[in-house]
Amino acid sequence: MLESLPAAFRSHELKADVRTLLILRKAMEKNLVKTLGDIYNVLKAIIVQDPEDIGPYTRAYYEYFLNIDIANGERLNDAILRSETFRAWKEDYIRRQNNPEDLSDELLVERFLDAVHLTTYDIKEIVSGREIMDNDDPNMKDGEVDNPQDATRKHLERMADYSDMSLEELLERMEKIAEQQKTQHSGGSHWIGTGGISPYGHGGAARDGIRVGGTGGGKMARMVMNDRKYFPVDMDSILNDNNVDAALASLKGIMEESAHEQLDVEKTIQDGLKRGGLFLPELKSISQQKLQVILLIDNGGYSMDPYIVSIRELFKKMKTRFAHDLETYYFHNTIYDKVYSDPSRRDAVEVSRLLQKDSEYRLFIIGDASMAPYELNKYSLRTYHRIKKKFKRTVWLNPEPEKYWRHTFTLQVIKQAIEMYPLTPNGIEKAVKDMNKKK
Amino acid sequence: MAETSFWTGSESYLCDKELAQAFHMARTLSMPLLIEGEPGTGKTELPLQYAKDNNLETFVYPVGSKSNVEQFVARFDHVKYLRDSQIEILNAQREEKGLSTRLSTGGRNPESLSDYVIKGPAVQAFQSPHSVLLIDEIDKAPREFPNDLLYALSHRKLVLPESGEVIEVAEENMPAIVITSNREQELPTAFKGRCIYHYIHFPDADVMRDIVGKHYPKVDPKIVDVALDVFYHLRNIGLERAPTTRELLNWLQYIKQSTTEEAVAKIEKLEGIGALVKTQSDLEKIQHMVLQNPDDYSRRSTHN
Numbered sequence: 001m002l003e004s005l006p007a008a009f010r011s012h013e014l015k016a017d018v019r020t021l022l023i024l025r026k027a028m029e030k031n032l033v034k035t036l037g038d039i040y041n042v043l044k045a046i047i048v049q050d051p052e053d054i055g056p057y058t059r060a061y062y063e064y065f066l067n068i069d070i071a072n073g074e075r076l077n078d079a080i081l082r083s084e085t086f087r088a089w090k091e092d093y094i095r096r097q098n099n100p101e102d103l104s105d106e107l108l109v110e111r112f113l114d115a116v117h118l119t120t121y122d123i124k125e126i127v128s129g130r131e132i133m134d135n136d137d138p139n140m141k142d143g144e145v146d147n148p149q150d151a152t153r154k155h156l157e158r159m160a161d162y163s164d165m166s167l168e169e170l171l172e173r174m175e176k177i178a179e180q181q182k183t184q185h186s187g188g189s190h191w192i193g194t195g196g197i198s199p200y201g202h203g204g205a206a207r208d209g210i211r212v213g214g215t216g217g218g219k220m221a222r223m224v225m226n227d228r229k230y231f232p233v234d235m236d237s238i239l240n241d242n243n244v245d246a247a248l249a250s251l252k253g254i255m256e257e258s259a260h261e262q263l264d265v266e267k268t269i270q271d272g273l274k275r276g277g278l279f280l281p282e283l284k285s286i287s288q289q290k291l292q293v294i295l296l297i298d299n300g301g302y303s304m305d306p307y308i309v310s311i312r313e314l315f316k317k318m319k320t321r322f323a324h325d326l327e328t329y330y331f332h333n334t335i336y337d338k339v340y341s342d343p344s345r346r347d348a349v350e351v352s353r354l355l356q357k358d359s360e361y362r363l364f365i366i367g368d369a370s371m372a373p374y375e376l377n378k379y380s381l382r383t384y385h386r387i388k389k390k391f392k393r394t395v396w397l398n399p400e401p402e403k404y405w406r407h408t409f410t411l412q413v414i415k416q417a418i419e420m421y422p423l424t425p426n427g428i429e430k431a432v433k434d435m436n437k438k439k
Numbered sequence: 440m441a442e443t444s445f446w447t448g449s450e451s452y453l454c455d456k457e458l459a460q461a462f463h464m465a466r467t468l469s470m471p472l473l474i475e476g477e478p479g480t481g482k483t484e485l486p487l488q489y490a491k492d493n494n495l496e497t498f499v500y501p502v503g504s505k506s507n508v509e510q511f512v513a514r515f516d517h518v519k520y521l522r523d524s525q526i527e528i529l530n531a532q533r534e535e536k537g538l539s540t541r542l543s544t545g546g547r548n549p550e551s552l553s554d555y556v557i558k559g560p561a562v563q564a565f566q567s568p569h570s571v572l573l574i575d576e577i578d579k580a581p582r583e584f585p586n587d588l589l590y591a592l593s594h595r596k597l598v599l600p601e602s603g604e605v606i607e608v609a610e611e612n613m614p615a616i617v618i619t620s621n622r623e624q625e626l627p628t629a630f631k632g633r634c635i636y637h638y639i640h641f642p643d644a645d646v647m648r649d650i651v652g653k654h655y656p657k658v659d660p661k662i663v664d665v666a667l668d669v670f671y672h673l674r675n676i677g678l679e680r681a682p683t684t685r686e687l688l689n690w691l692q693y694i695k696q697s698t699t700e701e702a703v704a705k706i707e708k709l710e711g712i713g714a715l716v717k718t719q720s721d722l723e724k725i726q727h728m729v730l731q732n733p734d735d736y737s738r739r740s741t742h743n
Contacts, residue, residue: 019632023468030467045461049631051475051638121445121460220457223640249625275517 005064012060014047036065037119040221055231058221066116076225077109086112117221238399239310239423248317250429261285292325292360293318294391298367299343300332307399307423311366329354333371334380334410335387351383355390362435363387363394366423369411370400376410384417392438395431399423452481452488453649461637462489462617471574471592471616473631476639478621479683481650486573486617496570498560498614502580508587511574512561515601520555523547552602562597568612578620585630592616592633642684644671654688658695662702666691669706673715678724682715690714 002021009016020043027033027042040061048057062068062079068086070079080086090108103111224230239247264284272279295315298304319326329339329349338348388394396418398411405411405420414420421431445463448454454462458474462485465472474482490497500511523544530541547554564572577585591597595613597606608614618634620626642650644667651663666687674681693711694702705711709729716722 015628015632023470026468027464032464032467041457041460042464045464045635045637048638049628049636054638119460121456121463220640276521278517278521280517 008064009047009060012056014053014056014060015049016047020046034120035118037117039065040117041119051230054224058224070225076222080109080112081105237424238401239307239314241310243425244310244314246425247314247428250425251318251432292358292362294354294361294363295326295328296335296339296363296365297328297330298333299330303368303370334376335383336380337383355386359390359392361391363391365394365396365418368400369396369398369414370408371410373409376413381417384414388418393435394418395435396420397423397427397431446489449488449492451653452484453653454485455639458485458637458639461635465635466615468635469610469613471618471634473618473620473634473636474639475620475622477641477683479685480639480641482619482639483573483575486571486615490571496567497573498564498570499573499575500560501575502577504579504581506580506584508584511559512591512597513556513558513599516555516557519547520549524549553604556599556602561591562606564614565597565606565608570614572614572616574618576621577618577626578623585626589630589633650684651691655691655695658691659699661699662694665703665706666694676728678716678721679718680721686715
């Protein structure tokens with residue numbers, strides 16, 4: 001059943017696997033899935049695990065079930081309007097209209113979305129809404145059956161009720177349709193359109209003037225597509241305002257997590273006394289609480305300017321969140337025997353003084369490592385070697401995209417002395433991981 | 440059958456439609472519902488109001504930094520056990536000395552270990568069919584806690600300490616489990632995979648008006664309009680900590696004590712803004728903005 005679904009959704013960086021299918025199947029058994037809109041909701045609840053998944057999920061859904069590709073940053077409306085699926089649906093929709101209304105594209109898209117995102121809950125709501133309306137009708141006499149509204153209601157109820165179809169039949173049908181979807185490029189009108197909204201191609205009823213307004217699902221899909229909040233940040237893009245938080249999360253890895261446990265003598269005694277002399281060994285997990293960080297930032301020259309603000313923001317957050325012992329120094333292009341404790345580089349601090357600090361400090365050097373070859377002389381290189389020797393956990397973060405690294409001579413030389421990583425959330429994560437390996 | 444009817448909220452609780460559907464889905468599939476969202480969006484209220492509305496038993500486990508599965512499932516009371524087993528010996532000694540009075544163990548029998556098991560909310564919920572179990576703010580827990588829960592959640596089975604008794608619940612009797620998280624820490628993927636996930640979007644102005652109406656039905660809609668205008672404006676200017684529903688309600692609690700005209704004037708002057716804005720830098724930012732174009736606020740709030 002829908003074997004290709006996990007792979008299709010995984011290609012959007014979502015977590016889908018056999019279990020997804022199993023839960024979906026169970027949901028079908030429990031009558032939770034009857035319309036295409038139901039599939040959207042159920043799969044969303046199973047697959048989405050983070051608000052950032054909602055965007056990619058919506059995209060994957062439209063691609064897989066409706067054959068509508070939504071390009072990066074495209075509005076849902078536009079993607080629908082240019083799709084074959086919509087064209088086919090529109091043709092069908094207009095043909096079935098008894099007295100064709102003149103509908104603008106925008107309104108048509110709205111109707112289309114209503115159809116796609118119609119859920120069982122909506123149908124039930126309409127049905128019960130009608131029921132109340134009918135019962136309230138003072139003109140209606142008892143036994144008056146030939147009521148057109150009543151007929152529609154029956155129709156709607158029938159649509160919502162697939163109990164006469166076995167699960168296997170349903171699955172088979174879905175699969176067949178999914179297959180056609182792929183081969184015929186018929187624009188997915190099998191799913192919606194002909195006879196309405198049921199994914200099973202059953203004779204639908206929510207047509208002919210029954211407007212299913214405000215189903216919400218379509219609204220939500222549209223909202224999501226236009227909001228960056230619902231898309232993951234690009235972990236490989238150079239540090240900027242948008243991914244500072246993702247970078248911070250990567251930095252958190254610096255707090256070593258260990259499963260190491262040790263006998264907690266104090267607690268054992270305390271709890272033992274409380275128990276009236278029955279001593280049971282109490283364990284405590286050991287975690288490294290001491291986190292000391294030195295930051296060396298290259299703030300000279302125009303090449304670094306665009307990144308300084310983001311870098312400062314990142315480490316400011318780091319300082320408030322978890323690394324309270326954080327010192328920042330500045331340098332210009334490369335380090336000789338001095339760094340500076342202020343951004344305007346007036347208060348010099350001897351490197352030899354830095355070298356007297358606790359070797360537990362972690363060093364982040366942030367710079368593009370690009371300079372005139374003569375600037376990187378043997379004194380500077382010696383400084384790097386001394387730093388590396390003293391502080392085993394030293395890394396270099398470079399805001400320059402990695403693909404340009406090989407063109408810069410000085411960068412290559414420095415890279416030999418100190419491990420270098422790109423200044424992206426992924427790069428930081430990797431740097432921190434490697435840093436943690438060294439003791 | 441488990442309680443699987445579709446619940447859409449009660450008189451005092453406005454349940455978002457999508458949330459109601461996710462909750463229904465979770466109950467039907469007997470899976471836990473994991474709700475995430477900004478603070479003050481009514482995550483904790485959902486199970487409580489649902490239980491209240493349907494007269495169901497509720498068990499709450501508030502998670503803290505020291506939470507462990509023992510507290511959640513069950514723990515063994517060593518002190519009572521030790522005391523009772525000593526009493527057996529004491530009683531024997533007293534008998535030897537010809538004393539007729541016996542010390543009581545309060546009906547507990549040291550032979551039966553299950554007498555000393557103190558049941559946590561999980562076991563209690565599993566033992567009362569159709570109950571509601573709320574695990575509140577799971578993101579506050581130590582990292583192992585969610586992983587330790589996995590077994591219980593996926594097997595519907597709990598093992599009691601020492602006595603080894605197994606508490607099992609049939610799928611139809613499964614309690615409705617709701618887990619809330621403020622996203623202060625990422626939950627393990629395997630854990631999320633076993634839950635129905637729902638993210639509560641921040642309510643828009645129309646929904647918020649209804650929410651305010653449910654809490655303070657008597658407040659003049661005019662006050663609410665003006666207040667909401669300011670509230671959403673504050674949320675949009677990119678504060679470090681955007682104000683939430685709860686804070687809006689607190690602010691209105693203060694504002695609504697005055698007459699309509701006074702209240703509107705108070706809102707325009709951003710009186711009691713401390714209820715909405717909680718950090719110094721945000722306050723400074725707002726003061727700065729108000730000083731820059733003082734007309735902006737009064738114009739924005741009066742034309743409504």
